[in-house]
Amino acid sequence: MKKSQRKVAIVTDDPGWHGRQLTRSLKDHGLESQYVSLSDCIIEINGTGKEIFIPGFNTPPLGIFVRGVPGGTLEQVIFRLNILHALYNSGITVYNTPKAIERTVDKALTSLLLSRAGIPTPTTWICETPEHAKIILDKETANGKQIVLKPLFGSQGVGIHLLDNKSGLILDEKFAGVYYLQRFIERLNNEYTDIRVLVVDGVAKAAMLRRGKEWLTNCAQGASCESLILDKNIASLAESACKILNIDYAGVDLIQDKTGCFYIIEVNSIPAWYGLQSVVDYEIASCLIDSFVKHIARINQLSFF
Numbered sequence: 001m002k003k004s005q006r007k008v009a010i011v012t013d014d015p016g017w018h019g020r021q022l023t024r025s026l027k028d029h030g031l032e033s034q035y036v037s038l039s040d041c042i043i044e045i046n047g048t049g050k051e052i053f054i055p056g057f058n059t060p061p062l063g064i065f066v067r068g069v070p071g072g073t074l075e076q077v078i079f080r081l082n083i084l085h086a087l088y089n090s091g092i093t094v095y096n097t098p099k100a101i102e103r104t105v106d107k108a109l110t111s112l113l114l115s116r117a118g119i120p121t122p123t124t125w126i127c128e129t130p131e132h133a134k135i136i137l138d139k140e141t142a143n144g145k146q147i148v149l150k151p152l153f154g155s156q157g158v159g160i161h162l163l164d165n166k167s168g169l170i171l172d173e174k175f176a177g178v179y180y181l182q183r184f185i186e187r188l189n190n191e192y193t194d195i196r197v198l199v200v201d202g203v204a205k206a207a208m209l210r211r212g213k214e215w216l217t218n219c220a221q222g223a224s225c226e227s228l229i230l231d232k233n234i235a236s237l238a239e240s241a242c243k244i245l246n247i248d249y250a251g252v253d254l255i256q257d258k259t260g261c262f263y264i265i266e267v268n269s270i271p272a273w274y275g276l277q278s279v280v281d282y283e284i285a286s287c288l289i290d291s292f293v294k295h296i297a298r299i300n301q302l303s304f305f
C-alpha cells in the first residue's frame with residue numbers, strides 16, 4: 001500500500017452524529033475519510049488480485065472503520081461481510097474485524113462463547129421449532145416467572161419481548177425462524193437498570209448506568225444515562241468478555257440480579273456512544289480513533305502517527 005494513501009473508509013449507510021464525530025477525530029489525526037455503503041461495493045474476480053471496488057477509492061483505504069452493516073437477505077449480509085473479510089485478508093485494518101463482528105452480531109454465538117469461557121451470562125436456549133420453544137417457555141414460566149425472547153441479530157432493544165405463561169409464544173417473522181429465549185434476570189428492588197461498559201484494546205474505559213421506565217434499558221428505548229464509576233469487578237468482567245470474543249473495542253452490557261451477581265447480556269461490536277458521551281468528560285470518538293490509528297500503524301509499520 002502506498003504510504004501517501006491517508007484516506008480511511010467509514011462503513012455506514014447512516015452516518016449521522018456518530019459519522020460526524022469520527023470524521024472530525026480522523027481529521028485531528030490528519031486523516032481524510034469517506035463514508036462507504038457496503039451495498040455500493042463490487043467484488044470483481046479477475047485473477048489480478050484487485051478484487052474489491054470501493055466507490056471513491058482508487059487505491060485501497062488506509063483503514064476501515066465499521067460503523068454499520070445494514071441488515072438484508074442472508075445473501076446480502078454474507079456478501080457484505082465477505083467484502084470486509086476480503087479487505088481484512090488483504091492486510092487492511094478493519095475495525096472491528098469481520099470475525100469479531102460475526103461473533104457478536106449473533107447473540108447465540110456470543111452467549112455460547114461467553115458461557116464456555118466461564119463468564120457469567122444468563123441461561124439461554126436457542127432453537128428453531130415453535131414446538132421446542134413452547135416446551136422451554138412452558139417449563140420456565142410454570143411458576144409465574146417470565147422469559148425473554150430476542151431476535152438473534154437484534155439491537156437497541158427492538159423486537160425483544162417478555163413472555164409469561166399467559167402471553168404464550170410470539171410467532172413473528174422478525175425472529176427469522178430462530179428462537180433465542182433467555183432467563184429473565186430480576187433486578188434488585190425491581191429497578192430497571194443495567195450497565196454499559198466501553199472496552200477499548202482490552203481496557204474498560206468508561207461506564208454508565210442506564211435507567212429505564214420499563215424493563216428494557218436501551219437508550220434507544222428511552223432509558224436515561226447516568227455516569228458510573230467503574231469498579232474492578234465490572235471492569236474485569238467486561239474486559240474478559242472482550243478478550244474471549246477477541247474484539248478490538250466493544251460496548252458491553254451487564255445486568256445485576258437481586259443477589260448482586262453480574263451477568264453479561266450482550267457485547268456490541270458496533271456500539272452507539274451518544275448516550276455514553278453525555279456522561280463522560282472526554283471524547284469517545286477520539287479514544288476510538290486513537291486505537292484505530294494505532295492498529296493501522298501497527299499493520300502498516302507506519303511511523304507518521
Ligand SMILES: Nc1ncnc2c1ncn2[C@@H]1O[C@H](COP(=O)(O)OP(=O)(O)O)[C@@H](O)[C@H]1O
Nearest residue numbers: 154155156157158182183184185215216217266
Ligand atoms: N435476560 C434478561 N433479563 C432481564 N432483562 C434483560 C435480559 N436481556 C436483556 N434485558 C434487557 O433488554 C435490553 C436489551 O437486551 P440486549 O440483549 O442488550 O439486546 P439489544 O441488542 O437489543 O440491546 C437490556 O439492556 C436489558 O435492559
Ligand SMILES: [Mg+2]
Nearest residue numbers: 156157253266
Ligand atoms: Mg444491548
